Structure formats: C-alpha cells, structure tokens
Amino acid sequence: MNSPKYDVLPTSYGGRGAYAREAIPEGSPILRCTAPYAAVIFWKFRREVCATCYAYAFESGKSKWSVKLAGDKGQGGVWFCSKECRDIYVKNNEIVKGQGAGWRLEIIGALERLVAQMARVETQMNAHKAGPKNGVSNSLAFLRNIEPSDITPELIDHAWALAEELSTEECRKRAPWTDVLTEFELDTAQFVLDGLVRRAVQNVTGRTPETFSVDAEALSGEEVYHLGVGTWSDFMQLQDSELPLTKSKPYLLASRILVYRFLKYLLATLPSQAKSTKTETPRRGPPVLTDILSKSLATSTHARAIMARDYGNVFGIWDNAKQEEGSEMLGWGAYTFGSYFNHVFQDCAPNLKKTREGRGIRFYTLRDVSPGEELCISYIDEESLSVKERRDHLERDWFFVCNCVRCLTESKTNRDI
C-alpha cells in the first residue's frame, strides 16, 4: 500500500516500514483512517460509548447515552450519542435498502443471552466454590500446561484442528454453553465478530472501500490524505503475529480457541439457522448475513486470521480527556492502513503522532521530516518507563528487542534499570 506522501518498503531490521517520499514539514497530516476494519468497544462500556463515533458519555456529563437501537423484541441493544449516529449505524449495516440493521441486532441479542447465561454459570460455580472452567476441555486439555518452548507452528495448527472438531460437535449437540469467558475474551470475541461482519458485508454488498483522496472539507480546508477501512485482503496483508504472540503468552492459544468456539456456538443459536429445516422452501431474496457468518466460522481460518492481526497492529480507543486527567481506554481497533508505522527506531523521538477523530484516526508529523526518513510513532509511554521496562514491554507485546539509540545507550550505561 502506498500513500502520496510515503512508501511502504522493507526495513533493514526486518518487516516493512513507511518512508517519506519527499521533505514533509512539521504539522503535516500524513494519513487519516476514516474507520477501523474491526473494532471493539468494551462490553462494560457499551451504554457509555457511542457505537458510531465513540463519544464517551461522561465527557458530556452523562452517565450513559440515551439513543438506543434494539431489535423487534427489545433485544440487541446498541447505544448512540445522537439520532444522526444511530442513522449512520443503520446505514452501514443495511444490506437491503429500507430493511435496517435487524440482522446485526439479532446477533447482539444472542450475545446478550449468552453473556447472561455465563453470569448464571458463574454464580452457580461461586455457590459451589468450584474453580472457573477455562474452556480447555477434553482433547484440548494439553493446552493447560504448554510452555513457550513447546510452541511450534505444528502445535498451533494441531490445536486449531482439534478446536474445529470440538466446536462442530458442540454446535451439533446444542448443549447449553457452560464455559465462562473473561472480560478480555468477551471483548476479543466482539472484535473478531466485527471483523467477520465487515468481511461478510463487503462480500454481499460489494461496497468498495474509499481510496486515497483529498478530504479538504473534513478538516476545514486542510489537505488530508484519507483512506477507508480497506478490503479483507488489505487487512490480511498486516503482520501476522500468531506465532510470536503464542510464544510470548502461551495461555492465549487456549483463550483464542475459546473465543472461536464461543462465536461458532453463538451463531448456531440464531433463529435463521434453526429455520433451515428440510421442509422449509429455499429462502429467496438477499443472502442472509447470519448464515454467511456461520459459514465463515465453519472452519477457524477467518477468526484465527483476525486474531493473528490483533496484537501488534491494533490501537487502543481512548476517551478524549487529557492525559493528566486520566484518559480511559474504551476499546481497541484495527486501522488497516495505519499499521505500517514502526516504533521509533533510528533516533530517540518519534516523528509522527496519532489522534483519534470520532471513529477514525489521523497521523501527522511532529517535526520536519527529510526525504527517505522512516515515519515512526511511539508504541509506549517513553517518558515514564525505565529502559528495562520499555524493552520488556516492546518484546512482550510487539515481539522485538528495541535497539533504538536511546535504549542502546541507556542499557550500556545501566541508567534507569
């Protein structure tokens, strides 16, 4: 992917990076991603954060938003800061003009039911003082004790193959769901579902993503290069971190398999599936999105591919409070074209900064950039961490040893360790 202002090229230290095509003055907009390909607003914040523009109710002095969209039977609640944002949500999820976003609310309704069921299971477990079930059952029990040194691509493939068999059996039996997902797993499930929905909607509607253009209006005459969410294949070109992530945090393999099983089960509970009996006449009209989603979960390929592009590529969605006022993370999003900027490498300070604009993000230069210079952001809070903390954090969550000038100098002199 190439922008009018920079090229994405191989770096000397591995992977790709973004390099300025020509001199870029300080304060120049570099890239605006209008929306994430896939995102999640934490389940616990879904009433407080607008599902369209991510506005946080507390910043407007409210405890939650009051504009709600729900299904025919009141299920599938989604909250918005305004009617305009609600209308945008409907438009983005409408497959056939005039038919609204009912299918999406149906899925959210099923999610609400499973969340309520998991709360009941948890209450029962607490009453019986039973340890939490962590979703690693039978054939996958070996995942409980895996160490980083056990992790190989073959072991990961084997675990996913077993997960596919197990989940197919679970959906066939339709026994009640008895595992309890952690908050993080539930949010990961929402993120994966959002990516699968994006893929399905793009496939069905053929809606093409926006391409490079000058969006002069959006920022009062300022020239901003912006990109839409991209296609599934654009998204798939992002770095796949499944292997390094599993080596860094082996427990996440079982956790991600649980997320996949949960989503497959969730889709299997939807009425559109139950109706497809032998006696029913073939459905006419537009493709049923929920059925397409079930098909995309028949194997783990798509869900696994989305999770493989989560760590290392996504950005936190933060409220707009100032840092010193204690800004809060509301969720996270994968902004396809915004994930080619590496962590500051050659010198001590990043030359790009990112800001959130509604559901989009924008990158701009923090200082003058020379032609050919790599455009970098900072992945961490540089100021508050010691050199050891910075390097550990980058190795644990971004899978590389930081050899920037500052880290190398400070490690040599043992400063701040």
Ligand SMILES: C[S@@+](CC[C@H](N)C(=O)[O-])C[C@H]1O[C@@H](n2cnc3c(N)ncnc32)[C@H](O)[C@@H]1O
């Ligand atoms: C958001 S991606 C950046 C684009 C990535 N290099 C690519 O080829 O797609 C983040 C990943 O890039 C690599 N990376 C970023 N900054 C780096 C640096 N300073 N040194 C080495 N690798 C880095 C790490 O593998 C990290 O997980």
